[in-house]
Amino acid sequence: MTKENIGLKWEYAPSPEATDHAKINKQYELFINGKFTKPNSKKCYNTINPATEEVIAKIADANEKDVDLAVTSAKTAYDKYWKKLSGAERAKYIFRIARVIQERSRELAVIESLNGGKAIRESRDFDIPTAANHFFYYAGWADKLEYAFPNKKVQSLGVAAQIIPWNFPLLMAAWKIAPALATGNTVVLKPAESTPLTALKLAEIIQDCDLPPGVVNIITGFGATGAAMVNHPMVSKVAFTGSTDVGKLIQKSIAGTTKKLTLELGGKAANIVFDDAPINQAVEGIVNGIFFNQGHVCCAGSRLFVQENIAEEVISKLKARMQTLLVGNPLDKNTDIGAINSKEQLDKINNYLKIGVNEGLEIYQSDNCSLPKKGFFCKPTLFIGAAQSNRVVQEEIFGPVLTIQTFRTIEEVIEKANNIPYGLSAGVWTDKGSKIFNLTSKMRAGVVWANTYNKFDPTSPFGGYKESGFGREGGLHGLAPYVNLI
Numbered sequence: 001m002t003k004e005n006i007g008l009k010w011e012y013a014p015s016p017e018a019t020d021h022a023k024i025n026k027q028y029e030l031f032i033n034g035k036f037t038k039p040n041s042k043k044c045y046n047t048i049n050p051a052t053e054e055v056i057a058k059i060a061d062a063n064e065k066d067v068d069l070a071v072t073s074a075k076t077a078y079d080k081y082w083k084k085l086s087g088a089e090r091a092k093y094i095f096r097i098a099r100v101i102q103e104r105s106r107e108l109a110v111i112e113s114l115n116g117g118k119a120i121r122e123s124r125d126f127d128i129p130t131a132a133n134h135f136f137y138y139a140g141w142a143d144k145l146e147y148a149f150p151n152k153k154v155q156s157l158g159v160a161a162q163i164i165p166w167n168f169p170l171l172m173a174a175w176k177i178a179p180a181l182a183t184g185n186t187v188v189l190k191p192a193e194s195t196p197l198t199a200l201k202l203a204e205i206i207q208d209c210d211l212p213p214g215v216v217n218i219i220t221g222f223g224a225t226g227a228a229m230v231n232h233p234m235v236s237k238v239a240f241t242g243s244t245d246v247g248k249l250i251q252k253s254i255a256g257t258t259k260k261l262t263l264e265l266g267g268k269a270a271n272i273v274f275d276d277a278p279i280n281q282a283v284e285g286i287v288n289g290i291f292f293n294q295g296h297v298c299c300a301g302s303r304l305f306v307q308e309n310i311a312e313e314v315i316s317k318l319k320a321r322m323q324t325l326l327v328g329n330p331l332d333k334n335t336d337i338g339a340i341n342s343k344e345q346l347d348k349i350n351n352y353l354k355i356g357v358n359e360g361l362e363i364y365q366s367d368n369c370s371l372p373k374k375g376f377f378c379k380p381t382l383f384i385g386a387a388q389s390n391r392v393v394q395e396e397i398f399g400p401v402l403t404i405q406t407f408r409t410i411e412e413v414i415e416k417a418n419n420i421p422y423g424l425s426a427g428v429w430t431d432k433g434s435k436i437f438n439l440t441s442k443m444r445a446g447v448v449w450a451n452t453y454n455k456f457d458p459t460s461p462f463g464g465y466k467e468s469g470f471g472r473e474g475g476l477h478g479l480a481p482y483v484n485l486i
C-alpha cells in the first residue's frame with residue numbers, strides 16, 4: 001500500500017433502502033395468549049428512530065398484572081398442549097417461523113435498522129438471516145433430543161422468562177425462543193425498551209404460523225417489567241442477556257428458588273495481533289470487530305494488543321482504513337457505521353471518550369467523516385498507548401472505541417488479556433497454528449476466533465466466563481439450559 005492509495009474515501013451516491021414496504025403500526029399492544037391485548041397498565045411510551053430522533057410507534061408498558069397474564073397463559077399452554085406435543089410436531093411450528101422470517105427478511109431488516117440504528121448492511125446480511133438460521137437449526141433438534149442427550153430422559157422445564165437487549169433485537173429473540181420451543185418449553189419474552197419493533201413483528205409472524213395460543217408471549221416494557229417476569233413464581237427458567245449489573249440483580253433475586261438461570265453479560269474482548277499475522281487481513285478483522293454495528297456487541301474486540309515490532313505499521317494501516325469508514329444514515333446501503341442506539345448510550349460513550357483523554361491517552365478519530373446533525377452518532381475512535389490500569393481498558397464502553405496496547409511475548413499478552421473482570425470472547429491473528437492452540441487453551445474467554453472475528457453460526461455455542469455470565473447459547477450446548485435430565 002502506498003501513501004497515495006490509503007486513506008482514500010470514495011464518494012458514493014446515496015443508496016437508501018426503501019422503507020415503504022415495511023408495515024409498522026402506530027401503536028402496539030402486548031402479545032399474550034396468541035392475541036394483541038391492551039395493557040392493564042394503560043400506559044405506553046414512544047419508540048424512536050435513533051438516527052433521526054423521530055417517533056416511530058407507541059409501545060405498551062406492561063405492569064405486574066400484564067406479566068402475570070402472560071406467564072399464566074404460557075403455563076396453561078405448556079400444561080394443555082405444548083408439553084404433550086411430539087418433538088416432530090413442535091419442529092413443524094419452528095420450521096414455519098424460520099421460513100416466514102426468511103420470506104419477510106427485507107421488511108424485518110428495514111425495521112431493525114429503523115428502530116435500532118444499525119447499518120442496513122448488518123441487519124440485512126447478518127441479523128435477519130442468522131435469526132432464521134437459529135430457528136431452522138433448533139427445529140432440527142426438536143425430535144432428536146434423545147440423541148442430544150444419550151441415555152437420559154429429557155424433560156422440559158415449563159415457562160421460560162426471557163429478557164433481551166437492544167443490540168441484536170430479532171437475533172437475540174431467536175437465540176432465546178428457538179431452543180426453548182425445541183425442548184418443549186413455553187415462553188414469555190421481553191425485548192429491550194428501545195428496540196421492541198422486530199420482536200413485535202415476530203409476534204405477528206408467530207400468529208401467522210398458527211402457534212397454539214400462549215406458547216410464545218411477547219410483552220414490552222422497561223426494567224420493572226423484566227423484574228416482574230424474573231420474580232413470577234410460575235416461571236421455571238430465566239434467560240437474560242444485558243448488562244452485568246442487571247445480571248447480578250437477577251441472580252440475587254432468584255437465589256433460593258428452583259429457577260434455572262443463564263446469563264450472557266458484558267465483555268471486553270482482547271484482539272491479539274502477532275508479528276507473523278497477515279496484517280491487512282488483521283486490520284480488516286480489527287475494524288469488523290469493534291467498529292461495525294457501532295461497537296454495540298458484547299463480544300466486540302474492544303482491546304487491541306499488537307506485538308511491539310509491528311505496532312507502528314498496524315496503527316498506521318488502521319488509521320488509513322478508518323478514514324474510509326462511512327458513518328451515517330443506517331438505511332443507506334453504503335453506510336458502515338449507523339446510529340448509536342440511544343441518547344443514554346451515546347452519553348455513556350462520550351463520557352468514556354472524556355475519561356480516556358483525561359487519562360492522558362492519545363486519541364485518534366477520522367477527520368474524513370462528518371456526523372449527521374440529528375440523531376445519535378459517534379465517530380470510530382482509537383485510544384493509542386493504553387495501559388492495563390486505564391478505565392477505558394477495564395470497563396465496557398459498548399461503542400466504536402478501541403484501546404491499543406502493545407506486548408512483546410505471548411506470556412505477557414495472555415496475562416494482560418485475561419486480567420479483566422470479563423471473559424466472553426477474544427481474537428488471535430498469527431500464521432502459526434501452535435500459537436493459536438497455546439493461546440486458546442489459556443485464554444479465559446468463551447469464544448476465541450483465530451484469523452477472523454465476529455463469526456457466528458447456530459451450531460456453535462456462545463457464552464462467557466467470570467462477569468460475562470454463565471451458560472451457553474447456540475449449538476447442542478444451547479439445549480441444555482432448557483431441560484432437566486434424568
Ligand code: NAI
Nearest residue numbers: 164165191192222223226227242243246265266298396398
Ligand atoms: P440492561 O441490562 O439494563 O437492559 C437489558 C434488558 O434487561 C432490557 O430488556 C431491560 O429492560 C431489562 N432490564 C433492565 N433492568 C432489569 C431488571 N432489574 N430486571 C429484569 N430486567 C431488567 O442494559 P442497558 O441499560 O440497556 O445497557 C447498559 C449497558 O449494558 C450498556 O452500556 C452495555 O455496556 C451493557 N449491555 C450489554 C449487552 C450484552 O449483549 N452483553 C447488551 C446491552 C447492554
Ligand code: MG
Nearest residue numbers: 223242243246
Ligand atoms: Mg439498564
